[in-house]
Amino acid sequence: MAILTLKNLSKNYDGKTAVKPVDLAFDAQKCIALIGPNGAGKTTILRTLSGLLKPSTGSITFHDMEPKEDIRKYIGYLPQYPSFHSWMTGKEFLVYVAQLAYIGKNEAIKRAESLLSQVGLDDAKNQRIGKYSGGMKQRLGIAQAIIHKPKLLMLDEPVSSLDPIGRREVLNLMDELKKDMTILFSTHILSDADEVSDELLLLHNGNIVEEGSLEFLRSKYQISKIEVSFSDDVDNYTKAIKALPTVQECTIEKGSIHIITDDINSARSEILSEASKENWPLSMFTISRTTLEEMFMKAVNS
Ligand code: ATP
Numbered sequence: 001m002a003i004l005t006l007k008n009l010s011k012n013y014d015g016k017t018a019v020k021p022v023d024l025a026f027d028a029q030k031c032i033a034l035i036g037p038n039g040a041g042k043t044t045i046l047r048t049l050s051g052l053l054k055p056s057t058g059s060i061t062f063h064d065m066e067p068k069e070d071i072r073k074y075i076g077y078l079p080q081y082p083s084f085h086s087w088m089t090g091k092e093f094l095v096y097v098a099q100l101a102y103i104g105k106n107e108a109i110k111r112a113e114s115l116l117s118q119v120g121l122d123d124a125k126n127q128r129i130g131k132y133s134g135g136m137k138q139r140l141g142i143a144q145a146i147i148h149k150p151k152l153l154m155l156d157e158p159v160s161s162l163d164p165i166g167r168r169e170v171l172n173l174m175d176e177l178k179k180d181m182t183i184l185f186s187t188h189i190l191s192d193a194d195e196v197s198d199e200l201l202l203l204h205n206g207n208i209v210e211e212g213s214l215e216f217l218r219s220k221y222q223i224s225k226i227e228v229s230f231s232d233d234v235d236n237y238t239k240a241i242k243a244l245p246t247v248q249e250c251t252i253e254k255g256s257i258h259i260i261t262d263d264i265n266s267a268r269s270e271i272l273s274e275a276s277k278e279n280w281p282l283s284m285f286t287i288s289r290t291t292l293e294e295m296f297m298k299a300v301n302s
Contacts (some may be wrong), residue, residue: 009058033193036203042186077147086130135166190292
């Protein structure tokens with residue numbers, strides 16, 4: 001069931017459209033990736049949803065909110081470049097932000113302790129934030145964003161600036177947190193979206209050009225590719241492969257033949273039976289699935 005509905009939501013800056021009108025609904029306990037290149041409008045959507053920017057048109061409604069209620073109580077937001085008081089300890093910082101959210105001191109301490117443990121900062125809770133690594137700061141940022149138990153957690157490029165270890169820690173944490181809330185995060189690194197999200201929103205020039213689950217988009221934009229190499233010159237085989245009925249496109253890259261087909265099973269049988277009949281010296285035969293990059297390019301160009 002949808003926890004949140006956006007109707008006709010758009011944002012202009014000084015008359016220039018940054019996000020065109022969009023209708024969307026987000027389900028509970030889903031991790032949704034907002035993907036698009038620089039300037040596509042990702043931050044604008046997140047800042048508008050977080051209440052930091054006023055939408056130019058449209059509305060944002062949580063399922064069980066009262067009319068005219070402040071949506072901020074339902075939303076947690078971690079900006080792309082969060083700022084912390086580096087002289088505070090992680091625990092002091094969380095107690096401080098909890099109190100800013102009108103949570104009483106005892107409850108604030110309780111929540112801070114429990115979240116520090118949940119985000120893996122138990123051992124560092126009394127250290128100054130200035131000494132935290134990038135990944136630790138990002139996990140502390142996530143803890144502050146959920147201190148008031150929001151239904152929707154929004155993260156702007158949460159892992160783009162992290163090293164592989166920090167990136168892994170944050171992606172694992174997101175995977176854990178989506179059991180309790182819906183997560184909407186932006187990224188231009190498509191492999192991160194592939195790894196952690198259930199659904200994708202593809203954004204281009206302020207337009208949602210495609211949306212849906214990874215499986216749905218994969219099947220819609222499926223490109224089936226086969227790559228073959230031979231122990232002698234590929235030019236000896238290109239003509240025969242191009243002539244096979246299920247082969248749509250055939251190019252030579254770095255000494256191997258790249259084949260595009262819309263019927264992977266038949267193409268595989270045709271190539272392998274030709275190779276066996278003609279005794280081709282095959283040295284590699286690989287089938288690859290559509291990458292998110294390819295999907296994005298197809299969606300943008302369709
Ligand atoms: P990035 O990945 O670079 O952060 P983005 O997808 O988050 O990009 P936005 O920052 O939302 O994109 O920007 C969308 C468009 O709105 C861009 O053309 C940008 O120049 C413009 N824009 C963003 N903020 C403002 C602003 N405060 N005033 C005017 N134009 C803005």
